[in-house]
Each structure stands twice: as structure tokens, then as C-alpha cells.
Amino acid sequence: MMLRGALVPGMIALPALAAAFWAYAGEHAALSALAGAATVFVILVVGLLGITAVVLGPAATSMAGAGVVYLGQLILIVTVVLVLRGVDWLDGRAFALSAIAQTLLMQVGQVVGYVRARHEIHPGSLDRGAAS
Template sequence: MSVPAAVGPPNPFAAMTRTAFIPTLLVGPIAIAIAFFAGGGRAAGGAALGYAVTIAFFLLGMIVMNRFAANTPPLLFMATALAVFFGQLIFLLLVILFLQNADWLDGRAFGLTALAVALVWQIFQVVGYLRTRRLVFDEPTTPASSPSEASPRHTA
């Protein structure tokens, strides 16, 4: 007779990554095609680099969150998620600032593609998180008594 494994809360990172990754994969080729038709090969290259850099940042953020925040209490989880999110945005801003004077790169295509990919990733990441139905409060340590046990009725 085997003992069934305890079923815990679903891993929100797998759900968020699955939900965000597919729509984000679709945005990149569309942005690259628009950049190509609007500005040529240099713009398409900038869009492709913006796409690749942004996806790498957000996937890395999910890996960091899965590694360090998977089993944290709900309030600490949200604080960690916000810290990782702001860290990702700051790092992406630093990359954009570093590449702003690159002659070989169409900065407008890079930036607009990075912005589109980041927005799509964040929107669908939130959708994936909401679908996990993760608690946003700590579970009570003692079971609450039912109303009938808390105040017995007196009959006359």
C-alpha cells in the first residue's frame, strides 16, 4: 500500500512561464517584420536584438523567482516578485542606454520591440499567475470554529 504524495499549491512559475512565453514568441516575428518593412534590414536587426534581449531577461527572471521564491509566504513572494521585476526593468534600461549610440543598431526598432515584448510578457505573466489561484494571505494556524460551535443557541 503506497501513501499518496501530498498535493501542494501549484507552482506559479511554470504556469506564468507557459502563459507568457507563447504570446511573447508570437510578438517577436511580428515586430521584426514590421521593422523590416518600415526601416529595412538594420531596423529588423535592431528589432531581433531587442526581442532576444527582452525574452532572455524575462526568462532569467522566472528562473530566479523559481529558485528563490517558490516556497515563500504570500507577502514575501509578492515583494520578491516586485524586486525581480524592477531589477529586470533596470537592467533592460541599462542595456538600452549602453546601446543607444551603436551605429550598427536601429535604436528605435530595438526599443519599441523591447517595449512590446515586455508589455506582452508582463500582461500574460499576470494572467498566468491569477490562474494559479495562489493564496494572497497566510493560512490560519488553527482551524476556525464554525458559528454553531462559537455561540450555542439557547432555546426557550
């Protein structure tokens, strides 16, 4: 459910961000925005799959494993930015803004998916959590 919650807004945002930057600043910015959004999309989806695998493993290593996956995502995003910074066709502002927007949209979708996927263990436990 969390993966679907992140995939849907992420897939919608890819063409939407490219179109918005195309309308605002032209084809050059649209390609850069698409590159930024696609970079984040791929890295976050792979990270979600990685966290899913970590959580299915031993409970004692779940937090450490999730931290490693998160750190790996950050390292990959920074690596892509460093590799692409010298490319002539890249509009850095469009890349960065679309990457930030994509990250926020996918994180909100992931949280919504997580909340929807929760299962009630004790009758009324979810109701009390919402009231506090």
C-alpha cells in the same frame, strides 16, 4: 503556467516584430527590433524563473524578493540600452518600440497564465471573485 503564458506570446513576437519592422523600415530596423524584443524576452524569462524561486522560499520574504527581482530586471534592461546606445547598427526607435511591445505581450500572457493557474480553495470562491 505563468511562464508558459509569457513564453508563447514572447516567442511569437520575436519574428513578428522583426518582420513588421523589416516591412516598415528595412533590415536595419528589423535587426534593432529583434535585438529589443530578444533583450526583453531573455530578461523577463530569467526574472520569471527568479520570481518562481522566490515564491517557493519563505513566505515572509516573497514580496521583498519579488521586488529585488523586478528591480534587477529594470537595471538589466537599462544597462543593455546604455551599452547599445553607441552601436552604429542600432535603430533606437525600432529597438525601443519592439521592447515595449514585447514587454506588454509577455505581461498580458503572464497575467492570463496566472489567472488560468489559480486553484479554488473554497467551493465557489473563484465565482464570487469574478462577480465583485
